[in-house]
Amino acid sequence: MNDRIANRQDRAAGLEDRMQGRQDNRQANRETRQGDRQTNRGDRQDNRQTNRNDRQDNRQQNRDDWSENFWDNAHDAYHDHWHDDFGDYWDHMWEYHPVAAAFGVTAWGVNRLSYWFGYGGGYYNPYYGDSGSYGGGGYYDYSQPLMTYEQVTMPVETAAPVEAVASATATATAPGAVPSASTEPTPLTKAYDEARQAFYEGDYPRSLERVNAALAIAPNDAALHEFKSLSLFAAGKYHDAAATIHPVLAVGPGWDWTTFIRMYPSVDTYTAQLRALESAVVSNPKSADLHFLLAYHYITCSSTAEAIGQLQEVLELQPKDTVSLQLLQMIGGPSSLPKTSSSAEPPKPATPAAATIPKQDLVGSWKAKGAGDSSFGLKLSDDSTFAWTYTEKGKAKSIEGVFAVEENTLALQPDAGGVMLAEISAPQNGKFHFQVVGSPPGDKGLDFSK
Numbered sequence: 414m415n416d417r418i419a420n421r422q423d424r425a426a427g428l429e430d431r432m433q434g435r436q437d438n439r440q441a442n443r444e445t446r447q448g449d450r451q452t453n454r455g456d457r458q459d460n461r462q463t464n465r466n467d468r469q470d471n472r473q474q475n476r477d478d479w480s481e482n483f484w485d486n487a488h489d490a491y492h493d494h495w496h497d498d499f500g501d502y503w504d505h506m507w508e509y510h511p512v513a514a515a516f517g518v519t520a521w522g523v524n525r526l527s528y529w530f531g532y533g534g535g536y537y538n539p540y541y542g543d544s545g546s547y548g549g550g551g552y553y554d555y556s557q558p559l560m561t562y563e564q565v566t567m568p569v570e571t572a573a574p575v576e577a578v579a580s581a582t583a584t585a586t587a588p589g590a591v592p593s594a595s596t597e598p599t600p601l602t603k604a605y606d607e608a609r610q611a612f613y614e615g616d617y618p619r620s621l622e623r624v625n626a627a628l629a630i631a632p633n634d635a636a637l638h639e640f641k642s643l644s645l646f647a648a649g650k651y652h653d654a655a656a657t658i659h660p661v662l663a664v665g666p667g668w669d670w671t672t673f674i675r676m677y678p679s680v681d682t683y684t685a686q687l688r689a690l691e692s693a694v695v696s697n698p699k700s701a702d703l704h705f706l707l708a709y710h711y712i713t714c715s716s717t718a719e720a721i722g723q724l725q726e727v728l729e730l731q732p733k734d735t736v737s738l739q740l741l742q743m744i745g746g747p748s749s750l751p752k753t754s755s756s757a758e759p760p761k762p763a764t765p766a767a768a769t770i771p772k773q774d775l776v777g778s779w780k781a782k783g784a785g786d787s788s789f790g791l792k793l794s795d796d797s798t799f800a801w802t803y804t805e806k807g808k809a810k811s812i813e814g815v816f817a818v819e820e821n822t823l824a825l826q827p828d829a830g831g832v833m834l835a836e837i838s839a840p841q842n843g844k845f846h847f848q849v850v851g852s853p854p855g856d857k858g859l860d861f862s863k
Contacts, residue, residue, distance in 0.1 A: 421828075425797035425815035428826050495666035495712060523851035524739055525664040526833040528558050529812060530825075531787065531803030532849055533856065536663055539731050540656040540702040553632050555656050558663035601630045608640065613678055617648035635661050639668060643676060646706065647686055651693060655702040658709055663736050673713050687714075694723075701731035708737070712744065721745045769820050772797075774840050779861035781847070791847075791861060799825055823847070 528536040541555040598606065608623035624641045631637060638661050645654035661667070677683045687710055694703045708723035724741040727734055728751050741749055772793075781789040783805075790802035793816060801812045814827040818837075825833040835858075838846040848858030 421798055421815055422796070424826060425817065428815055428817040428824055428832075429797070429819075494669055494672070521665045522831060523849065524736075525558065526827075526831050527849060527852070528663060529827065529829075529831075530801060530833060531783070531789065531805065531810065532859075533735065533852065535787075535803070535805060536660075537733055537735060538656060538659045538663075539734050540652060540659055540705070553628065553638065553660075555660050558660045559633055559635055559638070559665070601627055604630070605637070605640075608644070609676065612640075612644055612647065612676055615647075615678075615682075617644050620644040621648070635665055640676070643673075646690065646710075649689065651690060651706055652702050655706040655709075658706070659736055662709065662740065667709060667713055670713055670715065698726075699730060701727050701734065704730070705734065705737055708740070712740070717744055721749050725749065725751070770818055770837065770839050772818055775818060775823070775837075775845070777863055779845075779863055781859040781861045783859065789859060789861075801825065822850070 527533055536558045538556050597603075604623050604627040608620045608627060611617070611619035611623060621641065621644045624637055624644060628634070628637050628641065638657060642654045642658035642661070645651075645657060658667070667673075674680060674683060690703070690707055690710065694700070694707050697703055704723045704726040708720045708727065711717070711720035711723060721741065721744060724737050724745075727737040728741065731737070732751070738750070773795075775793045776795055777793065779791045779793070781791070783789055783803075785805070787803065787805040789804075790800075792800040797815050797817065799814055799816045803810045803812075812827045812829075814825060814829075816826065817824045821836055821838070823835045823837045825835070827833070834850040835847050836850060837848075843863040845861055846858055847861055848856065852858070
């Protein structure tokens, strides 16, 4: 208990230091971003390998980034992912909200924390239901987004129950074989290697069987879920593929083309499968899941205009698909959104307060009403800890962590990692307004009261 308190105190102090550092350097950083934006875009391409190494070295400090993962080192299968440099909208956001840039918050970082906190209605996967098979396995509840940005393969494998490891290796080890501790791959590595080999050979049922064995050991690994979705797609199980990739894209970007196409023996093999999906969309124009899956593939293929069109179709058919809305916002900007969203005013530039809102003014227990029957509770304590509660349909979810405030920006850092940033109004008459930085156009935020 004492260690936990000490850790929280250290995290709270670190969060306050980061907030103060942002204040000290905000003006200089804004001018630099404005003058060097175009140069930086080119530099990201030229220095991609350096940046990837930097992300690996600083994983703990940059938990809101889509960090390098186990597969990159162990299999050389992972090359890179979609970058969130999708146009002027996010440039506009970070120009007027430098706190987000200072914390390294990505578009997906905003999405992930918003889902955790239930902000904007919480996460909803319209393509998941109890009646689906989703490739068998049943090792993940696809009605929920992945719980982490980090690839947690290695820690999860170490802590995996004996029965899970036994299940994963039941068909992977030849009868009578004696594994060598120094040369034999781990059960997880072996299962995934076999899944990739089967996929490469076009044996998609076998690929699904083996990736499910890997997921039994590492159920929160984004790379495994994305590969499972790809196997389902290749097998023509489009609905299941859409339901599987949806919670992955809720919290992080998909593989880039180089990573993606390495799974195939040839581009022609993939092209034939993509054409089959396109034909299915034409034959079933009212199927939002097919449009969503095709949009995912178009983004991976860098066919941005086509992806925008598919996402617009999704939102016509399934307006509650917040992941599609966020993807569309990222790749197409506000002008591409449905009229109900694009007609709303974009987020206004941050207006710095004359002075920092005193922490003491925020200490206490607050409540807010959300959409429908949802409600929120926020307790801010003197020791810089917070407790957030989100309740909907009688079910409550709680998050704890530390907080810091600087000017009119409140930073909430959950124990599970990440930072939720919100602009707040100074409390008056027992009330204050709370709006997440990076929220979509039209977002009205929350009004908390004691």
